[in-house]
Amino acid sequence: MTKMLNLAVIAAIGAVPAAALAQETTISVWDEFGAEPQRGAMENIVALCEAKIPGLTVDRTTMQMEQMQTILTTAIQSGEGPDVFYSSPGWSTVGPLIRAGAVADLTEAYDTRGWRDRVQPWAVDYVTYNGSAWAVPYEAEIQGIFYHADVLEEHGIDMPETYDDLIAAAEALQDAGYEDPIVTAARPAFVLGWLESSMLGATIPVATLEEIVLNYGSWDNPAYHDAIARIAELYERDLVPSGVLAYSYDDMMAEFYTKSSPMVLTGSWIVANIDGNFPDLEVDYMEIPPVEGVEQRAPKAAGGGFMMSANSDKTEASLQFLDCLATPEAAQIWLAEGLSRAPVEGVDAEAANLSPLNQRVTEVVNQPLSAFNLYGVLPAEVNDATWNGIQAMWAGMMTPEELVAVKQDAWQAAIDAGEVIGQ
Amino acid sequence: MPVRSSANKPAIGPGPIGLGPIPTRKRVTMNDQAIQGRSDDGIVETQAGPRSRADRMLPYVFAGPAFAIYAILVILPLGHTFLLGFYDWSGAGPMTFAGLDNYIKIFTDPITRTAIANNLIWAVLATIVPVSMALLLAVLLATHLPPGVRLFFSTVYYLPAVLALAVSAIIWGWVYNPAWGALNTFLGSIGLSGLEQPWLGDPSIALYSVFLVNSWAYFGFCLIILLAAIQNVDPSLYDAAKLDGANAWTQFWHVTIPGIRNELNFVVLYTAIEAFRVFDLIFIMTGGGPFYQTEVIATAVYREAFIEHEVGYASAIASLMTLIIATLATVALRWRERTAPENQ
Numbered sequence: 134m135t136k137m138l139n140l141a142v143i144a145a146i147g148a149v150p151a152a153a154l155a156q157e158t159t160i161s162v163w164d165e166f167g168a169e170p171q172r173g174a175m176e177n178i179v180a181l182c183e184a185k186i187p188g189l190t191v192d193r194t195t196m197q198m199e200q201m202q203t204i205l206t207t208a209i210q211s212g213e214g215p216d217v218f219y220s221s222p223g224w225s226t227v228g229p230l231i232r233a234g235a236v237a238d239l240t241e242a243y244d245t246r247g248w249r250d251r252v253q254p255w256a257v258d259y260v261t262y263n264g265s266a267w268a269v270p271y272e273a274e275i276q277g278i279f280y281h282a283d284v285l286e287e288h289g290i291d292m293p294e295t296y297d298d299l300i301a302a303a304e305a306l307q308d309a310g311y312e313d314p315i316v317t318a319a320r321p322a323f324v325l326g327w328l329e330s331s332m333l334g335a336t337i338p339v340a341t342l343e344e345i346v347l348n349y350g351s352w353d354n355p356a357y358h359d360a361i362a363r364i365a366e367l368y369e370r371d372l373v374p375s376g377v378l379a380y381s382y383d384d385m386m387a388e389f390y391t392k393s394s395p396m397v398l399t400g401s402w403i404v405a406n407i408d409g410n411f412p413d414l415e416v417d418y419m420e421i422p423p424v425e426g427v428e429q430r431a432p433k434a435a436g437g438g439f440m441m442s443a444n445s446d447k448t449e450a451s452l453q454f455l456d457c458l459a460t461p462e463a464a465q466i467w468l469a470e471g472l473s474r475a476p477v478e479g480v481d482a483e484a485a486n487l488s489p490l491n492q493r494v495t496e497v498v499n500q501p502l503s504a505f506n507l508y509g510v511l512p513a514e515v516n517d518a519t520w521n522g523i524q525a526m527w528a529g530m531m532t533p534e535e536l537v538a539v540k541q542d543a544w545q546a547a548i549d550a551g552e553v554i555g556q
Numbered sequence: 557m558p559v560r561s562s563a564n565k566p567a568i569g570p571g572p573i574g575l576g577p578i579p580t581r582k583r584v585t586m587n588d589q590a591i592q593g594r595s596d597d598g599i600v601e602t603q604a605g606p607r608s609r610a611d612r613m614l615p616y617v618f619a620g621p622a623f624a625i626y627a628i629l630v631i632l633p634l635g636h637t638f639l640l641g642f643y644d645w646s647g648a649g650p651m652t653f654a655g656l657d658n659y660i661k662i663f664t665d666p667i668t669r670t671a672i673a674n675n676l677i678w679a680v681l682a683t684i685v686p687v688s689m690a691l692l693l694a695v696l697l698a699t700h701l702p703p704g705v706r707l708f709f710s711t712v713y714y715l716p717a718v719l720a721l722a723v724s725a726i727i728w729g730w731v732y733n734p735a736w737g738a739l740n741t742f743l744g745s746i747g748l749s750g751l752e753q754p755w756l757g758d759p760s761i762a763l764y765s766v767f768l769v770n771s772w773a774y775f776g777f778c779l780i781i782l783l784a785a786i787q788n789v790d791p792s793l794y795d796a797a798k799l800d801g802a803n804a805w806t807q808f809w810h811v812t813i814p815g816i817r818n819e820l821n822f823v824v825l826y827t828a829i830e831a832f833r834v835f836d837l838i839f840i841m842t843g844g845g846p847f848y849q850t851e852v853i854a855t856a857v858y859r860e861a862f863i864e865h866e867v868g869y870a871s872a873i874a875s876l877m878t879l880i881i882a883t884l885a886t887v888a889l890r891w892r893e894r895t896a897p898e899n900q
Contacts, residue, residue: 203862206647229865233649313735319757320843376734378846379757384733393735514864525847528759 154188158450163205164219165437166471167195170405174471181466182457189450202226209235209442216445217454222260222268222438223509224554225516231267232552237441238265242452251459255503256476259435262554268438269455271467273476273498275418275431276327276400276506278315283415284395292417296335296363296424303372306395313374315367316394318385319527322520326508328364328398329519330432334504335421336360339430342505349548352541361526361533368527378524390414401494402436405472408488416490418497433503435476474498511544512552518543634878641872646865658872667848668873671856674763678770678852679831683824686771690778691820695808697779698786710783714776721773725840728769732756732841756842759849766841766850770834778823782816789815818892825888832881853877 166175172195179191194215196204201220208214209230220226230236243249243266249257252270260268278299285292285302288309293299306314318324333342337356344350345357367373374380374388389397390411407416420431439458441451457463461479468474469485474495482495507516519540525531531539547553641658643651662668693713697706716724731738732755740752755765793811802810813820835854838844844851844859851859853873861870 206865210648229646230648233646235648319846322843322845374735376754376757378759379732379734379754379762381729384735388735514866517859517864521845521847524845525759528846530759530847 154186154450154453157188157190158447159190159192160216160445160447160450160454161192161194162217162219162439162454163194163196163201163215164439165195165198165201166219167197170409171471171473174466174469174473177470178458178463178466181463182454185457186450186453189454191454206230206235209444212444214442214444216447216451217439217441219271219437219439220268221508222270222435222440223506224262224511225508225513227267227440228262228512228552228554231262235443236267237443237445237448239267239269239441239455240265242455246452246456248456248459251461251478253476253478253499255433255501256435259433259506259509260438268435268440269459270435270438271458271473271475272402272436272438273474274401274434274436275420275494275497276331276398276434277418277420277431278331278396278398279389279403279416279418280396281389281392281415282417284311284392292419293422295422299422300370300372303396304370307372311393311395313372313388313394315372315396315398316380316385316388317373317377317398318380318382319378319524320381322517322524323508324382324385324399325520325523326516327400329360329523330505330507331398331421332360332364333357333507334430334432335423336363336427338427339504346505346510347554349553352544353537357540358533358537361536364523365526365533378528400434400436401474401498404488404491404494408472408491412488418490418493420497430504431497431500432506433498434506434509468495510554512547514552515540515543515547634875637871637878638875640868641875643868643871645868647861647867651868654868658869659876661869662873662876667851668856670848671844671851671853671873672876674850675832675834675852677763678767678834679828681767682770682774682831682834683827685767686775687778687820687823687827689771690775690782690823693775694779694782694786695812697783706783710780713779716773717776719773721836722840724769724773725837728772729756729841732765757846759846762842762846763850766837769841770837773837774827774830778827781819781823785816785819786812821888821892825885828884828888829881832877832884853880 162179164175166172175193179193183189183191198221201218205214205218205220206229210233214235227236239248243252243257248269253273256270256273257266260266260270284306288305290302290305291298293302303314317328337360341354341356345352345354368377374394380388385397385399386403388394389399401418407414420429423429439455441448441455445451458475459477461477464475464477464480465485468480468482468487472487472491474480476498482492487495507519519536522531522536522539526533526536544553640651642654642656644654644657645651662672693709697709701709719727734740734752734754734757737755739755743749743751753761756762789812793815794807797807797811833854834852835858838850838852838855839858842850844855854877857870857874857877860866860873
């Protein structure tokens with residue numbers, strides 16, 4: 134009932150352009166930008182929005198991502214939640230909240246406030262489930278391999294263009310004395326999700342993935358078997374650390390930053406850290422290069438987005454704040470000061486004076502094509518089963534075939550329970 | 557102070573190792589004291605007499621507020637958690653009644669079964685390893701070292717217990733790091749590189765690697781309690797035992813252990829309960845992995861509730877954990893009551 138009422142309110146006010154609020158309104162906003170450079174950038178964006186929307190005051194609370202995911206559900210359920218919150222808009226995270234009617238449907242706002250013209254289409258797709266848009270995406274990410282370009286150059290290794298080139302490059306680095314040419318980690322388990330998504334982007338045509346993910350197809354197919362076999366092969370051929378199952382994310386990044394491993398499988402969120410703390414490193418980015426017959430695509434994701442609580446009683450103020458966020462002006466601050474990419478059109482990357490790495494990443498993010506980011510589209514229990522299954526496979530406790538079967542079983546159970554996108 | 561009652565003569569019991577009869581003490585309760593008098597020689601005497609209704613209600617009046625708070629903060633949430641276990645619920649939105657499905661799933665879900673098995677292993681080891689280490693060291697410190705040295709070592713041994721477990725977990729994470737950790741580096745430096753391991757990444761040893769950290773962090777707590785208990789054992793009992801020809805082992809078994817029985821019971825019970833509450837070390841050091849091989853009940857509850865959004869199922873597992881802990885506590889307390897000296 135509350136959700137219906139909110140939808141009616143949104144529909145009624147949807148056509149109203151951003152303007153002064155009828156009365157002084159303070160909205161509560163929860164986000165995860167408590168550290169520089171994003172903290173300062175977000176403060177400036179809030180100041181911009183408060184100046185543009187007379188009567189609006191934003192009361193921000195910052196907390197870490199995991200803390201947010203832990204308490205958000207409870208807070209919203211109890212009616213004590215924020216008006217606007219920043220969270221991963223992936224189905225794994227917000228799917229249960231959306232199915233419970235706790236997140237406001239922003240489709241009307243997208244249609245009537247011009248957000249569809251301002252937010253990049255792939256990102257709108259990413260936050261659209263079951264025909265409705267649920268977030269203003271504010272962290273465009275790509276996953277893939279970040280590598281020390283100077284190390285590859287020193288050993289005469291060209292940037293790999295095919296998957297076989299990548300394996301050859303890794304083996305050449307191994308011969309040159311790099312024991313672990315590619316580093317990844319197993320803690321938390323979702324780090325292995327970046328590997329899985331990137332591998333699928335390189336080895337499975339997007340049409341095949343769409344058939345599985347969007348039309349409830351089966352993971353028990355030759356293409357996915359092949360992708361999992363390649364993940365198994367990375368470990369069997371010692372191209373990733375033999376102790377990888379003990380590696381945390383921090384261990385992984387330490388290996389990379391110290392050049393013990395020339396290549397790391399991660400995502401574009403490391404760029405701000407490299408620019409801020411390791412500006413002398415010559416780091417570059419590449420997608421896992423594709424196998425023959427597959428088009429090169431990076432798994433892009435809206436790593437985070439601003440959403441509105443369905444039971445917020447400050448709907449207009451919240452929508453105007455979201456509207457302000459989705460302007461090129463705010464997104465420009467986010468890029469130039471926060472070194473983060475909001476998928477908003479009209480941002481001038483050159484004016485932001487970005488590092489070469491950040492420019493490269495921003496260029497890839499702005500490409501229209503994207504592979505599937507599985508964190509974003511599959512239910513949590515399916516991903517959890519898969520990523521822990523990769524650990525088991527590398528530990529010799531599960532064969533690749535068994536892993537595929539585990540994933541398919543979890544997928545079928547989620548379909549039967551009505552927990553996948555489209556249900 | 558011995559209590560002389562018109563109804564109860566001082567009881568006489570056998571000594572622990574044939575040292576002759578030892579007078580037992582009658583426990584004086586508040587109700588006893590309410591009707592006690594004091595004789596001219598200062599010995600407390602009890603008087604038989606009717607108690608008013610108000611007197612009988614007085615304990616309940618005192619206990620009432622505390623019980624109300626306990627009920628609101630503990631019993632009601634426990635009951636609510638137990639009921640949630642009967643529902644299919646993601647943590648938000650409507651709940652669907654699921655009957656016993658969640659409780660049955662606990663015993664059919666291989667991951668939860670692994671978590672329970674790991675927790676049982678953890679509990680058994682936790683009540684043996686750190687407690688035994690602490691008992692051994694406490695005996696050595698109490699009987700072989702001068703007070704100043706004893707204080708120094710007991711402080712040193714207790715230091716790890718001062719650290720937050722989260723800090724211990726991070727420090728030991730560095731020690732265990734497979735690439736540059738101190739342990740593997742040390743093993744390599746003394747020519748034992750064959751023993752180098754991914755301590756937290758090998759499913760067959762990861763649980764024990766974390767458990768070692770738990771023992772390191774926890775045994776100091778046991779040590780302090782047991783050391784204090786040993787120091788309170790009447791030294792004349794040891795003298796008597798020596799006169800009877802008791803060797804060190806006999807003294808330990810027949811004097812020390814009976815003398816510290818209450819404290820030892822407490823330490824074992826508390827350790828067993830803590831073992832079923834273990835969460836932070838595992839969550840930080842392994843996250844329950846690899847492949848759930850270090851998962852315990854508490855981490856399974858967290859994963860189901862906050863990662864997989866299966867709050868109903870998580871509640872069922874949490875209820876099981878509560879039941880295990882409550883059963884352990886009840887059994888231990890009943891056992892202690894039955895074996896207490898005044899009941900023999």
